[in-house]
Amino acid sequence: MPLNSQLNINITLELQKDMITKTIIPALFKILDIKAYLISENVLYEMIHQCHCYQREDLLNKNKAKHERTKEIRRKHVNSHRSKKRSRQENMITHLQLLDNPVILKLKKSEFNPIVIKNVYHSSEESEVDPDGDSNETCIIIQDIEWRRDCINK
Incomplete structure (x- = not known):
């Protein structure tokens, strides 16, 4: 050619x-x-x-500049993580419904839709940026919530 x-x-x-x-x-x-x-x-x-x-x-x-590539890689990772999390939540709800879990039986099926459709429900972990360090590392703080301990014990 x-x-x-x-x-x-x-x-x-x-x-x-x-x-x-x-x-x-x-x-x-x-x-x-x-x-x-x-x-x-x-x-x-x-x-x-x-x-x-x-x-x-x-x-x-x-x-692209290096910081733009890094920003895009992080964005893609967060989106991927979010969709995997939503899928796990949906699978767990379905599994608990099949097992006739007592906590799940107290809720209506319509109350599960926001959990499955939206990703606004979080675990008891909160991510924060390390205030002491100059780096952009993320620290995960796990809170010991009273009601969570009760549910696990049951």
């Missing part, structure tokens, strides 16, 4: 759409055995699109 027919990952795919449909896809059809691989232009375009998006996103991430 000539040099001017290569995709530029610094430019969006939409701006390069004409080059893809007029140059790259016909060149791929010449290379591919169409009888062996039944493939359409849309499939080839989608494959090129996915590859270009991945490469472009990777380039943009590499060009």
